[in-house]
Amino acid sequence: MSLLELHGICKSFGAIQALTDVSLEVEPGEVVGLMGDNGAGKSTLVKIVAGNFPPTSGTSAVDGRPVEFHRPVDARSIGIEVVYQELALADNLTAAANVFLGRELRRRFGPFGFLDHRAMNRRASALFAELKSETRAGDLVRQMSGGQRQAVAIARTRLAQARLILMDEPTAAISVRQVAEVLDLIRRLRDSGIAIILISHRMPDVFAVADRVVVLRRGRKVADKPVASSSPEEVTGLITGALEAA
């Protein structure tokens, strides 16, 4: 049974048809590379799966059961985590505060819940260590490098026991060495049975870690095949439209 099953997903923003009839299945422990030109609809698909907004039409199922997400917590509660393209970090907060944004650890005092700063800092530090990042939990995100920001965004997906992680261009704007670390992390996650949808414009990244490649063009799925039976040339053709479909 598929972990995630999307069927006939359409999404329009007013006159803009961002997604048209997209169906997609993801198996546990599978890495799916999602590719497409700028504006092809990749981030829109991520935000639908993440519960940021509902599709205009179409259905989703997790473990074969139909699901409807209205808020990001809905998706999170069944193990779907996201690294957003824009990283979705608040510059004026610390790394730890960003990691826990929207799901703060609290200590209860009767009817009141107070932030458990110490527990959050400790946990965030442990996550950064696990990601081999030198990000410090107490530092403001404003003062961080691109790679450290990326680490904060990725650390957030490691808080809960995720089953599917959507990564929207996690390797954009970071150094070669840091890219290698992110790809390494993706492999480790896959080995522990977590499914990953990796969005990237970087062909080598997708071919290095993905099992399957899915190509969107102007909101439509034009290809969905094992990486082993495709090639960077073919995918490039599919993205640009030189190849109609595969």
Place this chain on the structure above:
Amino acid sequence: MTTEFSNVRQRPWYLHPHLNSQALYVFAALVILVAAISVVSSAFLTTGNLLNISKNFAYIGIASLGVTLVIITAGIDLSVGSVMALTAIVTSLLFRATAEWPTAAVPGLTLAICVTAGLALAAFVGTVNGLLIARLGLSPFVTTLGTLSICRGLGYVITEGRGVIVTGPDVSIFYAITDGTLLGIPTPLLFLLALAVWMGVFLHQTAWGRYVFAIGGNERAASLTGVPVERVKVSIYVASSLMAGFAGILMAGWLGSVPANLAFGYELRIIAAAVIGGANLSGGAGGPAGAVIGAALIEVIRNGLVLSRVSAYWQDTLVGLIIILAVLVDRLRERRAS
């Protein structure tokens, strides 16, 4: 795999956020100013004068706490002065209207009813502001400019432009609470300090408070990660109106009557206090200490001018200069920190 980030550096101790804060800089300015004025005028550092100052700035300070919350979310609330007036007017009118009610027999009950009703009205104005801004996406500046005018106008309509004298069954309790002293400290100042402490705990120790900062820092990020942006924003505008309304009620107790033009133009001083104290209009920064210190600074300047026999009309000019100076210092501080 080993990592080395050459761009990770330890910051020097004097740039630690606690020390390199706008509130602390402004506090230093306040101390210097107090020292300077006390040299010029021997009347300044007398207990009577200090109590007088502290009472005067408490009203601005309380409203400024609320506006600071709004400013942290990158919003603005221009309606606070009018809300102060409208709340004070309605509360005092209710005092008279309920004088004949059977509730008057129970000491304090009339007071509780009237103050609750007044604050409910303030909360209503805040809810309208919040919904228009957070749900419909109207600009905070224009929306609250509108409610500024609506509330001020309603105040004139209800009173026909005349003042309302505060009388009623519980009036002595009312004065004791709003204009009394506790352990020698004026109650408005105690209210200010209590609210400031509450706000500090709220902002830094609760998730809701953290959302306020997150929204000001990056509203899109906050909403993507599932922060209930709309509800937080509405609650913040309600809090701002409530604090303004409460300050208005305290002023009614101080004056003993509510002129229809109560707190006219106060929004500028209230916002100035918040900004001087380090609230950043582009959002994401600010706190209760800054609002209190900013309000104190403005009042010390006014009082100092009076004592130095300089025309009090210089106050606005000086406050304007200090606002610009504060923003300059804020900018320099930021540059040094990054």
